[in-house]
Amino acid sequence: MRERFVSSVFLEYMLITVGSALLAFGLVFFLEPNTIAPGGVTGLAIIIQKISGIPIDITNLAINIPLFILGLATLGKYFGIKTAYGTLILSVFIRFFMNIVGPGYVGVEDMLLSALYGGVLVGAGIGFVFKAGGTTGGTDLAGAILNKYIPSISIPKLMMGFDLMIVAAAGIVNRKIETSLYSIIALYITVKIADFIVEDLNYAKAFYIISDNPHEIGSEILKTLNRGVTVLKAQGMYTGSEKEVLLCVINRSQMTKLKDIVRKIDENAFVMVTTVHEVLGEGFMKK
Template identity: 55%
Template sequence: MENNKKWYKEIISYAGIVLGVMISAVAFNFFLEPNNIAPGGVTGLAIVIRTVTGIPIYLTNLIINIPLFIIGVVVLGKAFGAKTLFATFGLSFFLKIVPYRVATEDLLLASVFGGILLGFGLGLVFKSGGTTGGTDLAGAILNKCFPRVSISSYMMAIDGIVVAIAGLASRKLEISLYSVIALYLVIKVINTMLEGVGYVKAFLIITEKPEELGQAIMRDIQRGVTLFKGKGMYTKEEKDILLCVVNRSQFTKLKELVNAIDAKAFLMVTDMYEVIGEGFQEIKK
């Protein structure tokens, strides 16, 4: 039974990678490549090379990524695995077979919709346990060789260089600027898919009426409350701190409840991208 479940999950993850690279290919062939917008990464660099030499981006993507993958296996071990290789070949395959269409010649629309589609596609790939090689693999290799700089810093530097080269290759500064927009949207959409939209809020409440307020929250909003003990560094006084997590529809109600019971309470609110436990998301076994 466990083996069947494992194989089922593997099939689902590979299907997610296929769908993700297909959507990414649509983003490139319909929006980004026709307008020379290069949102970082190896495929962005492939767009720049295609602008200068005419070499198809699916071919450049393979030519750069395969040696990069081999170096990654040598330097990092088998950390990136079969799914990265599968996604890399899959992206090049769909870049080849997806029809080349100019969906819009408006650079702003192309950068916005291309960036959103690409971010969604790559987000699916990442959620399925794969990567398309490129910037993240190069960043990991560089970090292994020169650990003083973080992987994210290397990735930002590589993407920045690609965006700058895109403007130089097309001889238009605006291409670099629109590439920055596309890159920003790609990162935001990927992060949203991996971390969630942030529909859940966490409240930290420093109050003089912890018992009354805690009981009211549990009774009126029907959410659990946790009491912490703290100490003010300036006053040296003991402080009671309540922690409560609510969904978006309960956000305003909790603020009003706190204000009604203790108008002098100190309130901090933050987004929670994932909450696992009773009343929210169940723990996956």
């Protein structure tokens, strides 16, 4: 049990490390050179650097201190440790990449490409950090705090509300409306990629199967796919006849095999397939 816990914690911190590296890479190589601010404290830090010359890693740490204290009080010590690590390692990676590119780095001249690639990298980085149960501070920490009280709205979507003001400020500081527009593109991509990693990467498929051979199909699913099958009692509205509906939740990789099982036993079976964004319990990810 202890070995499993240690392994789980190690994996979480590895995800936070990789996510922070991707986030820093996207900021330094694509977004910061063009003053594209995809929201967040890092986006605000880009704006502050444009105005005052203060490095973004210093601003990132300075703004996150009070947010970290609030997060520690609201979300607990375990979450606070992850956030402290994420905030610190992000600043380390930002400084590392800034030292690589050196002063005067102009980045990719095409602002659309910068917004697209920067948004993908930042979104992937944030998504991995969230997946590990941490944050890198800033608006993602504020989003995590709000998510505790509004769980129906994902953290990335909550972040978007905070980030829109920062996006607008980027255009004002750069004196170009195009900067705000490209920042909105980067912000949208960031939220979509982060949302995909947090919510959609582990989605499963639920099959509802209506057949004249339910027990034969169910037995074959149990034997071949090693997945549980639930029998639901139903009645046809038109015929009034009693029916047994099979419900089975599987991984995406098993979809083709399940369809083949149904087709082999009853090619006239009625099958409905829906996407399940979260499954907890035996055979699936534990919360």
